[in-house]
Amino acid sequence: MTDSKDWRGLLFVAPFLALYSLILIFPLLRGLWLSLNQVDLFGDGHFVGAGNYVRLFGDPVFGTSLINTFKVTLMIVPVLTVISLLLALALNRAGRGAAILRGIFFSSAVLSVTIVTLIWRFVLAPDAGLLGELWKALGWEPLAFLSAPNLVLPGIALTTIWWSVGLPMLLFLAGLQQIPEDMYEAAELDGANRWTTFWRITLPSLTRTTILVVMLQTAAQLQLFGQSQLLTAGGPSGASRTAVLFLFETAFGRWELGYASAAAEVLFLIILAVTFAQYWATGRGGAANGR
Amino acid sequence: MAASAQRGRLSGIGWVALLIGVAIMVAPIVWTLLLSLKNNGELVGHSGAALYPPYTVENYAAIFGNSSTLRWLLNSAIVAIGTTAGVLVLASLAGYGFARLEFPFRRTLFVIVLLGLAVPSQAIILPQHQLFAWLHLHNSYPGLIMPGLIAPFSVFFMTTYMRGIPRELDEAAMLDGASRLTIFRKVILPLTIPAQSTLAVFTFLGTWNDYWWPLISATHSDMYTLTVGLAAAQMNYAQTSGLGYLMAQAVFASIPIFLVYIVFQKQIVRAMAGTAVR
Numbered sequence: 378m379t380d381s382k383d384w385r386g387l388l389f390v391a392p393f394l395a396l397y398s399l400i401l402i403f404p405l406l407r408g409l410w411l412s413l414n415q416v417d418l419f420g421d422g423h424f425v426g427a428g429n430y431v432r433l434f435g436d437p438v439f440g441t442s443l444i445n446t447f448k449v450t451l452m453i454v455p456v457l458t459v460i461s462l463l464l465a466l467a468l469n470r471a472g473r474g475a476a477i478l479r480g481i482f483f484s485s486a487v488l489s490v491t492i493v494t495l496i497w498r499f500v501l502a503p504d505a506g507l508l509g510e511l512w513k514a515l516g517w518e519p520l521a522f523l524s525a526p527n528l529v530l531p532g533i534a535l536t537t538i539w540w541s542v543g544l545p546m547l548l549f550l551a552g553l554q555q556i557p558e559d560m561y562e563a564a565e566l567d568g569a570n571r572w573t574t575f576w577r578i579t580l581p582s583l584t585r586t587t588i589l590v591v592m593l594q595t596a597a598q599l600q601l602f603g604q605s606q607l608l609t610a611g612g613p614s615g616a617s618r619t620a621v622l623f624l625f626e627t628a629f630g631r632w633e634l635g636y637a638s639a640a641a642e643v644l645f646l647i648i649l650a651v652t653f654a655q656y657w658a659t660g661r662g663g664a665a666n667g668r
Numbered sequence: 669m670a671a672s673a674q675r676g677r678l679s680g681i682g683w684v685a686l687l688i689g690v691a692i693m694v695a696p697i698v699w700t701l702l703l704s705l706k707n708n709g710e711l712v713g714h715s716g717a718a719l720y721p722p723y724t725v726e727n728y729a730a731i732f733g734n735s736s737t738l739r740w741l742l743n744s745a746i747v748a749i750g751t752t753a754g755v756l757v758l759a760s761l762a763g764y765g766f767a768r769l770e771f772p773f774r775r776t777l778f779v780i781v782l783l784g785l786a787v788p789s790q791a792i793i794l795p796q797h798q799l800f801a802w803l804h805l806h807n808s809y810p811g812l813i814m815p816g817l818i819a820p821f822s823v824f825f826m827t828t829y830m831r832g833i834p835r836e837l838d839e840a841a842m843l844d845g846a847s848r849l850t851i852f853r854k855v856i857l858p859l860t861i862p863a864q865s866t867l868a869v870f871t872f873l874g875t876w877n878d879y880w881w882p883l884i885s886a887t888h889s890d891m892y893t894l895t896v897g898l899a900a901a902q903m904n905y906a907q908t909s910g911l912g913y914l915m916a917q918a919v920f921a922s923i924p925i926f927l928v929y930i931v932f933q934k935q936i937v938r939a940m941a942g943t944a945v946r
Contacts, residue, residue: 385848389765390777393758397818401784404795411795460689467678467686478686480933481693487929487936488922489877491898495918498902499703500696505715505911507699513716539692547937600788603879607899621790628794629884638794645791652786 411638422635429639439640441615442623443647445530449619450598452534453541458590461542462583465549479550486543490603497536498523498608523609526616533604533617540604541597545590552586553579588659592652599648620644704728704919708910715911727916737917739890740897741924746809747882747893748875751816755871756864758817763826764852768838778827784820789880797884807891812882816875822867829863830856869928869935876925894921 412429416422433439464482468475485493503509503519512519522532556579564574602621605611611618611626618626624644628637678686703715705723731737765771766778796815797806805811833856841851882893892900898921901914929936 386769386771390762393762404792407795489895491895496696496700510716
């Protein structure tokens, strides 16, 4: 029994929808329009059609920033997924000790990116950092994590993994909790050892969670921004400039609004495409209602 | 914890790996704490001094003598509390509408809200920045709060939760002649308190830690939130008063969020794990 068709119901959703239209839908459409125009801070701009997109594909700085983004995503996501799965397996047990350890591994996730980079800047810096002191104590030459072009992305990946390990661990723990106990009992009766049980029962039961973790993390890391902006400002010489940092610099540093909008649209499409590709590749698996 | 929790004991190698993991998680935080407790002069060119005494709290004292860090703390609190309150009101109203009421285009509108989940904030930041400039809302609390109010997840979350409440409760109240608004306030809202607290903690944490929007919208240092203020402090590190002071600011800025984490651990874990269960 529900009310007959009634416009009054709209009153409940109207406040949210009004703001939603103003702050999300309108900017989404306007962004598309801006990307087809040449606009800077002053002046109204003029229509250039696909001009911004053509320029974008010929821009080596944008190209490098995309490659950096893919590289750092590939450095982070597999490692993060495996580590958080191992942690969940190790800490999926009752008792105070395990609870405290879960708390420790999740604690970094409640910090903001500014605090995380502040901490890690002085872990990674060769002259004033914790790793530098450690290396020196061992009699080695400290690694210049933030100033060597081939070490800067691994340094950012390390920072990000430390920061982000908590959430995927919790997701895997929640997945483990949903595996019915009698599946393990049946396996035990069949005389399966721990290794077989893990490959035959635990891992297949976590397929859905694993897909969710990989999809969420990939989408998040493709938007990596704060770590690169704060730790290195994209340097040395662009070696750690990510796509979102490129967008930020183009928009709010050089105020090329049309060009930056085109970059935003391309990145948006890439994120959508990668997410959907993962979704289809996994046989539109259990992640159906992922978010 | 379910019974499956006890699946197997950790091997020796497992324990060693776990302890190394704990060390990696904890060491950077201990290092930060130690640095924050050192005299700035002692650390110049020799941060290893942090490993042994003397320690001092002078950097923390300096924070309380410096109004800007306290101002940023106040701004963060206003923005996070304002956003949380706004999200709870808007999402509860919309959730009730979508879960219980029939009105034209209900399904279409709900799908439009859900599609918003796929829009990353970077995709709309530029036009949002323009919009708030036209409305003269940059460097203001409403300007910092408003973009946080439209998270599609909050509406999705409240709608799902309210759909789980038995309809018999509404119908009984309706037979007693209660209006839709009365049912919402007196029957549904009290039953959603667990969901409200989960959503509140989730929104508070997310807003408190947000860097992207305040970085762009708050350009006057007296409107910075803590995240942006600390970003500015670390970028000007060379000119600021020193490493120990910088790290004391980082510790100071982490205290409120760690307190929230410790007090509301249950809600946080439930909110995070909830994304998977669904």
